[in-house]
Amino acid sequence: xxxxxxxxxxxxxxxxxxxxxxxxxxxxxxxxxxxxxxxxxxxxxxxxxxxxxxxxxxxxxxxxxxxxxxxxxxxxxxxxxxxxxxxxxxxxxxxxxxxxxxxxxxxxxxxxxxxxxxxxxxxxxxxxxxxxxxxxxxxxxxxxxxxxxxxxxxxxxxxxxxxxxxxxxxxxxxxxxxxxxxxxxxxxxxxxxxxxxxxxxxxxxxxxxxxxxxxxxxxxxxxxxxxxxxxxxxxxxxxxxxxxxxxxxxxxxxxxxxxxxxxxxxxxxxxxxxxxxxxxxxxxxxxxxxxxxxxxxxxxxxxxxxxxxxxxxxxxxxxxxxxxxxxxxxxxxxxxxxxxxxxxxxxxxxxxxxxxxxxxxxxxxxxxxxxxxxxxxxxxxxxxxxxxxxxxxxxxxxxxxxxxxxxxxxxxxxxxxxxxxxxxxxxxxxxxxxxxxxxxxxxxxxxxxxxxxxxxxxxxxxxxxxxxxxxxxxxxxxxxxxxxxxxxxxxxxxxxxxxxxxxxxxxxxxxxxxxxxxxxxxxxxxxxxxxxxxxxxxxxxxxxxxxxxxxxxxxxxxxxxxxxxxxxxxxxxxxxxxxxxxxxxxxxxxxxxxxxxxxxxxxxxxxxxxxxxxxxxxxxxxxxxxxxxxxxxxxxxxxxxxxxxxxxxxxxxxxxxxxxx
Amino acid sequence: xxxxxxxxxxxxxxxxxxxxxxxxxxxxxxxxxxxxxxxxxxxxxxxxxxxxxxxxxxxxxxxxxxxxxxxxxxxxxxxxxxxxxxxxxxxxxxxxxxxxxxxxxxxxxxxxxxxxxxxxxxxxxxxxxxxxxxxxxxxxxxxxxxxxxxxxxxxxxxxxxxxxxxxxxxxxxxxxxxxxxxxxxxxxxxxxxxxxxxxxxxxxxxxxxxxxxxxxxxxxxxxxxxxxxxxxxxxxxxxxxxxxxxxxxxxxxxxxxxxxxxxxxxxxxxxxxxxxxxxxxxxxxxxxxxxxxxxxxx
Numbered sequence: 001x002x003x004x005x006x007x008x009x010x011x012x013x014x015x016x017x018x019x020x021x022x023x024x025x026x027x028x029x030x031x032x033x034x035x036x037x038x039x040x041x042x043x044x045x046x047x048x049x050x051x052x053x054x055x056x057x058x059x060x061x062x063x064x065x066x067x068x069x070x071x072x073x074x075x076x077x078x079x080x081x082x083x084x085x086x087x088x089x090x091x092x093x094x095x096x097x098x099x100x101x102x103x104x105x106x107x108x109x110x111x112x113x114x115x116x117x118x119x120x121x122x123x124x125x126x127x128x129x130x131x132x133x134x135x136x137x138x139x140x141x142x143x144x145x146x147x148x149x150x151x152x153x154x155x156x157x158x159x160x161x162x163x164x165x166x167x168x169x170x171x172x173x174x175x176x177x178x179x180x181x182x183x184x185x186x187x188x189x190x191x192x193x194x195x196x197x198x199x200x201x202x203x204x205x206x207x208x209x210x211x212x213x214x215x216x217x218x219x220x221x222x223x224x225x226x227x228x229x230x231x232x233x234x235x236x237x238x239x240x241x242x243x244x245x246x247x248x249x250x251x252x253x254x255x256x257x258x259x260x261x262x263x264x265x266x267x268x269x270x271x272x273x274x275x276x277x278x279x280x281x282x283x284x285x286x287x288x289x290x291x292x293x294x295x296x297x298x299x300x301x302x303x304x305x306x307x308x309x310x311x312x313x314x315x316x317x318x319x320x321x322x323x324x325x326x327x328x329x330x331x332x333x334x335x336x337x338x339x340x341x342x343x344x345x346x347x348x349x350x351x352x353x354x355x356x357x358x359x360x361x362x363x364x365x366x367x368x369x370x371x372x373x374x375x376x377x378x379x380x381x382x383x384x385x386x387x388x389x390x391x392x393x394x395x396x397x398x399x400x401x402x403x404x405x406x407x408x409x410x411x412x413x414x415x416x417x418x419x420x421x422x423x424x425x426x427x428x429x430x431x432x433x434x435x436x437x438x439x440x441x442x443x444x445x446x447x448x449x450x451x452x453x454x455x456x457x458x459x460x461x462x463x464x465x466x467x468x469x470x471x472x473x474x475x476x477x478x479x480x481x482x483x484x485x486x487x488x489x490x491x492x493x494x495x496x497x498x499x500x501x502x503x504x505x506x507x508x509x510x511x512x513x514x515x516x517x518x519x520x521x522x523x524x525x526x527x528x529x530x531x532x533x534x535x536x537x538x539x540x541x542x543x544x545x546x547x548x549x550x551x552x553x554x555x556x557x558x559x560x561x562x563x564x565x566x567x568x569x570x571x572x573x574x575x576x577x578x579x580x581x582x583x584x585x586x587x588x589x590x591x592x593x594x595x596x597x598x599x600x601x602x603x604x605x606x607x608x609x610x611x612x613x614x615x616x617x618x619x620x621x622x623x624x625x626x627x628x629x630x631x632x633x634x635x636x637x638x639x640x641x642x643x644x645x646x647x648x649x650x651x652x653x654x655x656x657x658x659x660x661x
Numbered sequence: 662x663x664x665x666x667x668x669x670x671x672x673x674x675x676x677x678x679x680x681x682x683x684x685x686x687x688x689x690x691x692x693x694x695x696x697x698x699x700x701x702x703x704x705x706x707x708x709x710x711x712x713x714x715x716x717x718x719x720x721x722x723x724x725x726x727x728x729x730x731x732x733x734x735x736x737x738x739x740x741x742x743x744x745x746x747x748x749x750x751x752x753x754x755x756x757x758x759x760x761x762x763x764x765x766x767x768x769x770x771x772x773x774x775x776x777x778x779x780x781x782x783x784x785x786x787x788x789x790x791x792x793x794x795x796x797x798x799x800x801x802x803x804x805x806x807x808x809x810x811x812x813x814x815x816x817x818x819x820x821x822x823x824x825x826x827x828x829x830x831x832x833x834x835x836x837x838x839x840x841x842x843x844x845x846x847x848x849x850x851x852x853x854x855x856x857x858x859x860x861x862x863x864x865x866x867x868x869x870x871x872x873x874x875x876x877x878x879x880x881x882x883x884x885x886x887x888x889x890x891x892x893x894x895x896x897x898x899x900x901x902x903x904x905x906x907x908x909x910x911x912x913x914x915x916x917x918x919x920x921x922x923x924x925x926x927x928x929x930x931x932x933x934x935x936x937x938x939x940x941x942x943x944x945x946x947x948x949x950x951x952x953x954x955x956x957x958x959x
Contacts, residue, residue, distance in 0.1 A: 010756060010777070011776075011777040011778075011779075011794060013779035014779070048777075136781070136792065138791075138792045138808055138810055138820075139810070139820060140808060140820050141750065141819070141820065142712075142750065142817065142818050142819040142820055143816045143817060143818050143819075150792075151751075151753075151808075181756075181760070181775070182760070182770045182771055182775070183771070186757075235776055235778065236776075266800055268800075284774075284800060286774035287774055287775070287776055288774050291772075291774075293772060295772050295773060295799070296772075296773060296774045296799050298799075299773070299774075299798070299799025299800060299801060299834065300799050300800040302801075302834075302837075302839060303799070303800040303801045304800070305839065306735065306736050309735065309736075310734070310737075313734060331929075332926070332929060334933075337934065
């Protein structure tokens with residue numbers, strides 16, 4: 001049997017559709033599984049007005065089940081036997097005597113008939129549907145009523161040809177769906193088999209992929225923008241793209257402004273001209289079956305014209321007061337209630353940039369960086385903070401380096417976004433993010449779980465990326481920037497780990513090994529990681545790493561910590577011990593001059609000496625002086641050769657066998 | 662079939678009022694205390710509270726001092742006109758009814774692109790919020806549609822749908838003009854002829870001449886009077902005849918003075934949150950008293 005469930009709603013916010021339908025598909029699958037109702041396939045589809053789940057291959061009901069119920073022993077009084085039979089609803093002669101492993105007992109095979117799928121679904125679906133997680137829900141009949149993302153207006157619930165009967169907030173499930181708001185019928189019957197076809201006849205394309213195809217089919221070559229495409233796919237039931245134009249005079253405005261107005265305020269795709277500049281065209285996606293009279297195109301063009309006029313008005317008005325003269329106005333813009341205004345933040349950022357080694361241009365950029373928050377254009381197009389500041393700085397004759405640094409300083413906004421292109425911009429971006437990070441932690445605004453309202457993870461991640469990708473050898477910890485509290489340092493280290501593992505693809509044990517040997521300089525961390533990754537596959541490396549792990553265990557068991565003392569060469573036993581000693585001294589002498597890879601190779605080359613030592617020499621000898629000297633030798637090795645990485649963190653296939661020896 | 666001739670501004674208002682009147686709305690005239698939005702009027706803010714059903718429609722001139730542009734900007738106004746519709750409880754076909762109202766003013770929705778895009782609403786100084794959409798017609802926001810959830814910090818017994826039409830935008834769209842000042846108000850009279858002076862003079866006042874100490878003084882006077890009345894209400898023996906509506910007027914006065922002071926740049930960051938909190942406390946107290954009073958009257 002087939003299951004069709006359609007929850008018909010008023011327009012659900014586009015960005016919530018995917019999460020809701022994934023939950024529903026999983027929840028339905030789980031229910032069918034738990035109730036043993038079969039189902040080979042569960043499909044999910046969404047449009048702005050419906051969440052649809054389809055499943056095939058359900059049983060009509062559960063199979064009957066049989067349980068063995070034990071009663072009193074064979075020797076029991078007749079009254080007890082009769083009581084047991086009565087409780088089970090049978091007569092005593094229907095009981096059987098069976099051996100339970102110890103004694104003979106009265107018993108009964110009790111049959112429980114399986115429940116019909118229809119009943120189970122009717123009972124479970126309302127709760128399952130209302131449990132759909134949404135970021136913000138509403139009630140619509142009134143206080144205490146059902147909560148969902150938007151009012152539910154119809155429900156199709158079919159098992160085979162039967163309606164699964166239930167009710168949610170006064171809406172009774174049935175077999176009638178609803179079409180496109182204007183082009184389709186308000187109500188029409190559907191079946192599992194004809195559902196998609198019926199919707200199509202009523203101007204609803206159920207498949208997101210097919211809606212996507214319709215949008216992509218527009219002949220105008222628009223600028224690819226996946227998130228916008230997804231938004232439009234989920235805002236329409238019958239998408240039809242149209243191409244409009246705007247007055248080329250507007251192309252005098254910065255393209256960032258034009259694109260942002262089109263992208264964020266109008267949800268239009270922008271279009272590139274053949275020469276790579278912006279064309280005076282846009283693509284809008286309508287929820288209609290066409291625009292034969294050009295009315296929709298005309299309307300959209302007019303809206304865009306008004307928007308561009310506004311932007312031009314603001315651009316010109318903002319120029320009347322230079323950024324430099326706006327800095328003081330930041331005293332009226334809150335950064336965060338407990339952390340003061342943007343003027344306060346600006347002061348801190350200028351000092352930070354100086355501390356990080358920024359020159360006068362970088363410091364100037366820091367001073368002006370937030371001033372654009374007082375401009376009309378940024379109030380209108382908040383997405384363009386920083387960018388507008390950079391454009392204004394340039395227009396107002398600030399040095400190019402200052403303008404570019406301001407323009408870039410919110411970067412990187414995501415993992416894909418490039419880091420700032422200039423040194424001044426990089427330092428400014430780091431200073432901005434460090435200040436936010438430190439400030440928020442100081443006043444207790446610490447991210448937890450999925451809650452990170454100040455995007456502190458992104459800020460920390462941005463700092464890591466800039467340091468590594470711009471080759472900045474800055475010790476952010478030492479610069480006194482992570483003074484308080486220590487959790488900032490932990491939080492930051494988490495982002496460092498994430499970056500090298502997930503983005504740079506280093507193995508987790510390599511990252512642990514390298515970070516355990518220090519992470520003051522992230523460029524250095526990457527160099528050590530790269531060397532480690534190169535040397536790791538060589539034959540001798542992992543056995544040596546296992547040897548180090550063993551050394552660490554021995555030292556721990558002996559309670560040895562701190563810096564190693566001097567080795568007394570006279571106490572060394574000729575043979576494997578002196579061989580190891582010599583190779584340690586030799587490697588130590590050569591190591592300083594070698595690059596990381598050479599160092600690691602030199603350490604790996606000690607394998608025969610180490611193997612021989614462990615094979616032939618007993619560390620824990622009764623003579624205390626000799627024992628101590630041996631431990632010192634091992635301790636020296638560990639200290640000398642762990643500056644690149646703590647090899648004991650490396651997970652080796654031979655680790656366990658060596659350990660057990 | 663509606664008359665498809667392009668309607669004037671006032672014709673549009675007539676048709677929308679008629680449309681909602683036919684659907685059981687009490688058609689009210691604008692409230693006579695200055696407000697930033699039709700939502701603030703007692704017809705919405707107080708009527709939304711409690712279990713009594715209510716339907717109303719009214720045009721409300723809405724004053725937003727910071728949006729004034731001296732009459733220079735074709736789309737931005739210090740004072741614009743909202744048509745406010747409240748349907749409490751919300752009928753199941755509310756969106757179909759709303760779409761019908763657009764057809765009633767001559768918009769053939771088969772030829773236009775209508776989208777409902779998520780837009781939630783919140784007014785912190787009234788302790789009110791709701792969820793809903795901005796309604797986009799061919800890329801133009803023409804209506805704010807909100808399902809109220811709370812007013813004065815109180816969960817609503819019956820959820821009202823609030824439909825707020827931006828009358829200038831809607832009419833400019835219908836008449837195909839780029840500037841609101843070119844809207845034909847009635848044959849031979851443009852929006853400019855009627856409203857330009859308001860825009861210019863209030864912009865000058867709000868941005869340049871409003872006397873900040875006086876506005877603060879007024880704010881405190883209205884606040885004190887609202888406070889005094891609320892305290893009296895608490896101890897009142899005759900709650901059912903207590904003047905909560907006049908009390909609320911003083912809260913509205915505070916709200917408008919706050920907006921004017923804000924436009925004047927006279928409210929510092931540190932003060933801002935505090936002042937909003939002062940207004941909210943008054944609004945919440947009025948709302949709570951109103952519920953109690955209405956309950957007692959039943």
